[in-house]
Amino acid sequence: MHWMTDWPTPFPIVVAEARGARIADIDGNRLDDFCLGDTGSMFGHSPPPVARAIRRQAGRGLTYMLPSEDALVLGHLLAARFGLPFWQIATTATDANRFALRVARAVTGRDKVLVFNGCYHGSVDETMVRLKDGRPVNRPGLAGEFRDLTQRTKIVEFNDIGALQAALEDRDVACVITEPVLTNSCMVLPQPGFHEALRKLTRETGTLLLIDETHTISTGPGGYTKAFGLEPDLFVLGKPVAGGVPASVWGMSEAVASRYAAYNQTKEPGYSGMGTTLSANPLQFAAMRATLEEVMTEQNYAHMERLARKLEAGLAAVIDRFGLPWHVARVGARVEFICAPGPLANGAQAETAHAPKLEAAIHLALVNRGVLIAPFHNMMLISPATAAAQVNRLISAFADAAAELTR
């Protein structure tokens, strides 16, 4: 996979084992892991309740094409936690987004979607659009794509309420899909009033709102959505939702679900374009139930938040001490240092702030000091298993790297 070679090391680190927030390679090197599988292991490697659930389920069958009792429990857990009543299961966040967008188009009868510049929602064709010099283009680097994706995807800058309003005015957009915070470029936080305007404008124009919480679930047990009172029509969460077992969930509001049921009455039975055979298997249900009940707890999130604040303050102090024109951004347990002044307002600014060569040098310096951070931008996650001593080691490794750079 390309991201196994995207790391700053000249060859991938081959892992022998990982536990909690520690990773050991086959040469016996031990690293403090702040990458945590780029969020898939945000709750630590092999959280004990999930490992137990996997062991239990391993003796009862791994895939049936039928629900287990865990499925019933999980439905209630998801509804209580995220506030949407109807849920479906997929195996990746990519698929969950694809299926939710399909439902959005089905119920609105509109063929367009809207994304924000700098977004990433997985390998979802209709989101693979960028603004280049202010013009929408297919994302450079996209393989085997002959369609002009900009025909059906509108794109505006995050935090640009005027551009959003203009793009929705034609009432031809089925759905706006967004993360609450842009985390797949250098981190861009929403400006005050942005989410309120987004919800108001989507409602006024009959456009659905899909919130992709796959990364921002770092905010708290109910994600950014719960913490900030967002009211999405569709909701997606993948990566850590089953504690590292591949699984994702997507939820629908009552209104979307009933419109979709009515839409289905008008269709001949047949392929819906949604599925994948191994999705909603009993291993996923068991792992998700354990994650929601025993891992994504208030107590664990309180620990994550506390150490993330410590990391944020420690990194900011180093930046200050060395007089670097950089800044730190954070959404809950997700922290990022950005090698440019901030805060950033949109995807275009985030692209300019990205400094691949400098970042690769820092990542390598950190690896050499026993710390692993995500190879994409400068992302660091705090898990329930992360210890204060690990955060201290990361801050002092970062200070070391900054000293060497400024020298």
Ligand SMILES: Cc1ncc(COP(=O)(O)O)c(C=O)c1O
């Ligand atoms: C916000 C967001 N949504 C969806 C995805 C896709 O997740 P997956 O690669 O597990 O399908 C990603 C991956 O990074 C993501 O960051």
